Amino acid sequence: MKRAVAIRYEEDNPAPFVLAKERGVLAERMVKIARDYGIEMVVDESLTDSLFMVESGSPIPESLYEAVAALLAYVYRTRTAK
Numbered sequence: 001m002k003r004a005v006a007i008r009y010e011e012d013n014p015a016p017f018v019l020a021k022e023r024g025v026l027a028e029r030m031v032k033i034a035r036d037y038g039i040e041m042v043v044d045e046s047l048t049d050s051l052f053m054v055e056s057g058s059p060i061p062e063s064l065y066e067a068v069a070a071l072l073a074y075v076y077r078t079r080t081a082k
Contacts, residue, residue: 004030007060009072012036014070015059016068022051040075 004027009016020023034041047067054060060068 002027002031003048003052004028005048006030006034007051007068007071013059015062015065016072017059018051018054018056020056021054036050042071042074044071 001024003021003023005021006019007016008019019040020030033039044067047064050064050067051060
């Protein structure tokens with residue numbers, strides 16, 4: 001079953017947080033909306049598994065800081081290259 005997790009990082013928050021997460025048809029809808037709005041997406045099933053355990057609206061756990069930092073760095077590099 002398809003799953004999608006949206007994360008957000010705001011400079012005034014101590015850590016990125018899980019903005020939304022969905023399964024199945026709703027996950028597909030999240031992906032379509034992200035594409036429609038030009039939101040960068042990264043496929044990482046292992047990270048998705050871990051982030052799916054975090055409640056929506058909650059900060060990511062410290063154990064995921066390194067993986068999420070690498071993902072965000074990739075997204076920022078991709079954005080600035082455009």
